[in-house]
Amino acid sequence: MSDALRLPAEVIHAAELSALAAEPGPRPPGWRLTPQAVRRFICGGSAPKFVGDPGLVDRSIVSLMGRQGLMLVGEPGTAKSLLSELLAAAISGRSTAVVQGSAGIIEDHLRYGWNYALLLAQGPTPQALVPSPVLSAMKAGQIVRIEELSRCAPEVQDVLISVLSEKVLTVPELGEDHEIRARPGFNVIATANLRDRGVHEMSSALKRRFNFETVTAISDPVAEAALVARQLAERMADHPGAAPAPLDVIELLVTVFRDLRTGRLADGTAVASPKAVMSTAESVNVAHAALLDATYLNPGPLGGQHIAAQVQGVVFKDDPEDARKFRAYVDVVARDRGGRSALWRDFHRAAAAALAKSGV
């Protein structure tokens, strides 16, 4: 077992990637795998790494073969970053050329900086230049990932315009004509959240250079439950003492999240949908916390009551109105289902008790 908390995708799936790389077939210049192999790596097999619309994956792969960058947008927690990591790992064999977008990002993080000791000693030389992940990916002909691009200031975002259209970065400090041209295989995958508070609008010049793909929540409940169960098992690998989570409890959790996310029950009845993000990623967090609770703090088989205790933390984050909507859901939907299922009854009782305690 590695001592890192989380390893990059190309390390975790090294064996699979090298097997796929050995497959014959034409591939775009600079790509380690054929496009078909990339797709199979991401959504093939019995345990697809990305669960969702296969058309989206197709479009993303084909976009990256062209000259346009790929922009993944969508609600938080819909596995945009996961998809971008998998694409980079499959196409370039490296997913670590990444810029984490934030308000603190400056142009240098997207272009290059200097090793100031060398700079003072030697003046501007190629050795003193510290390439950004973008520049190093251009040199190596690889995919660079830019996370949360819309959190960077607009003038910083616009650095990418010339990188995407010219595929070149000039370094005037090294001489008048010194420029670094991207090798084949270079492209940009950006992820962005267009709806959150505290994000910047992108310029249309930048938008034109990207193909946009919207990553949505998983539409198939069975696939979602399977994904949550799998991710939960991966997270619990470090806790050998924990019992595996029963599938019906995972299904309950996924059902609660789906109902509240879509504002609609499976039979079409409308329920009030909270503003909080009820994503699959959040449901994995809840399942993880609930299972840790059931393993260490309130020992016993994982049940609806553990889920109920953890869901509160997700739903109550900031908006008191959300708590009222959740109470309505517990009082009406969960109580009704509790009449038919012991699991739901436990969930209802625990959720109602917790709500009463927090004074909602």
Added chain:
Amino acid sequence: MSDFLTRDQALAALFGGPVAFAPIRHHSPACAHALRSLIRAHRPEVICIEAPTPLSPHIPHLTEPDLVFPVALLTLHQGRQSYYPLSAHSPETIALQEAKALGAEVWFIDLPSRLDEAPRGPDETPFSASAFVAETCARLGLRDGAELWDHLFEARMGTQDWQGFFADVLTYCAALRHGTDLTADDTLPREAEMRRHIARLNGRRAVVVTGGFHTPALFQGDPGKPPPADPSESYLIAYGEEALDALSGYGAGLRHPAWYARLWQAAQDGPPDWLALARDLITDFTAAQAAQGHRIAVPQQVETLTLAAGLASLRGRGAVLLPDLSDALRSALVKGETGPAEPWTRAFLRFLNGTAFGRAPASAGQPPLLRDARARAQAARFDLSTSVRRPRKLDFRRKPSHATASQFCHQMAILDAGFAQLTAGPDLVGGVNLGLLFEDWDCAWTPFVEGRLIEAARLGADLPSAALARLLRDAQALGTSGQGQDLGALVTLMLRGWRAGLGPRLGPLVAEVTGLAARSPDLGALARTLRRLTAVAAPTDPLHDPQAPDLGPLLAVVFDRMILLTEDLPQSPDEALPEAIAGLSLLFAATLTDPRFDRPRLQGALHRVAADPRASGLLLGAVAGLLTRSGQMEPAACALLLQGQIGARTLKPQDRAALLDGFLRTAPMLLWQDQAILAACHAALSALSDEDFTTLLPALRLSLSQLNPHETDRLAAEVTRLTGQAAAPRTSLTEADLARGLALDRALAAQLAADGLAHWGEA
């Protein structure tokens, strides 16, 4: 699994004998192309087609040179319809055309469609729903059954290897069949019927064209018994691409017919140039979008084509198919977050639904009504070559041609043809917006319009006759459904006919309305009839029709009847009064403006009511209001009457307020027009003790609630002027606050009185 595991077995079953089987999917151009090669190679004497046998008489018409696809065979049976559509690229169409070229016979070998059942569509459901399809899609990375079919078969459009093509279709369909419940519908009897026809071939060379789903059942098995005679009637009608896609009445078929029509066109001489096809399509789509003001820049078009080609190659096919194009369009055009129903993709798919509308050949024979309606539609310059819904503005009052077009639309509406919808314009039937000059219609000539017209054909040979017959039939139906005394419903029918230009032939309906009006006991209904008729009856009326019968006598009958009923009002039960008073108001308003009505007669009747001792307070108030308005009663007398009634302590509270209530129903304006009346009411109300006022309040409030906000403001202004007080400022006090305040005030006054300090309060 499938019964045909090997290619050789499939080939032997399909093409091993004198009878060759062509397993097809309806409307599939790739199947049509392969079928053409098959027929030319096999040179059959008979071609059997999976179509209902009773439709056989139409076979010769389907290859007429003046026919324009798409067309459909429409079957009518006891008011239900079923369509058998054919497009230019349907395999059935190709079979018919090749049969004619070869001089082969054509047999339709299917059972009649079961009109008593849900629409037939067993050929299609398995193409999208079966587990086999879902699993195959998952393995190949395709999204659904439609894409799978295209990927496996349409991508082979124009192939020379038609044997291999049909063997694969057979294997595919056999696998679909394997997972389908065949007893759920009439699949098995239909297949027995098909076998019966095949047995009749007796070794003649033939090609059997059926849905691939049925083919495995046709190689062997018991033939069915001849079906009973089919009583339905059928017609060959024009059909639209739009309906070809949307129609669920006949489930079989591919979606987005315009796309497949293009594919068929591109593959006339072998496999199409897929990239050129995609390029032309995107160019045309760009032009169509530009016409609607949505620009697609050249770089975006290039990106779309590049992406489409890339997607096709990623998905392992040489052919650029519809999902590749729509995906590419989405990637290239959308710049932002979007949901599954993204507008560009929607517009693109709508574009591919097509709008072309076919034409039935002249020889096919149409019911005279349909021919007449088409001729009239063309004369009125409606476009019959497309089924797109289009707006049309008609200046029907000034332009005779527009008047004719308007009447045409109204006649079609009477027949429920679904052709035109009035979105704005005068509503004669409802009596609303009668002064408007224009009518706005939304019109679309769809196959369903033709279907409805054919259904209505027995009502008459031309449109006006059919519309009139329909109105008369509906009038008769009113009687049988227990609405025989419903004057309003009958007048509606008459006015619909009137608006549709049927006036000259409405004599029977006018007579019926007259008869009913002369017997009607309902003053309210008569008043509404009067108001509706005054819009059409005289040459000066907004929608008068000089050709129509004179409505003067009818108006006279209605007026007479209303005078009679007015004089009977004192004996009416209380609950009928409000409606009757509303009618009386309408009648009074009509006599004010319309010299056709004898005002003194109404005034005489009102005087008699006023003098009748049985008249209730409500009625008396209403009549007093009307008489005062017409100058037949002095305002002072009216004021006295109101004051007396409100102040009459011997009466019950609701009766004391009733006269004011009735007065407000007919003459509220007098309250601010005539000082004497307002002053009298004010005096009467001020003279009430607090207790009396509180008891009267609910009834008074109810009466005053008849005033609209504008009138309330007006009255309030007059009252403040009368009492010399400034208007009360708006406060946030509620009525409950006010009531509590009043109660406190009273309690305080009582306490002061009890303490002998009553004089404090007076200060």
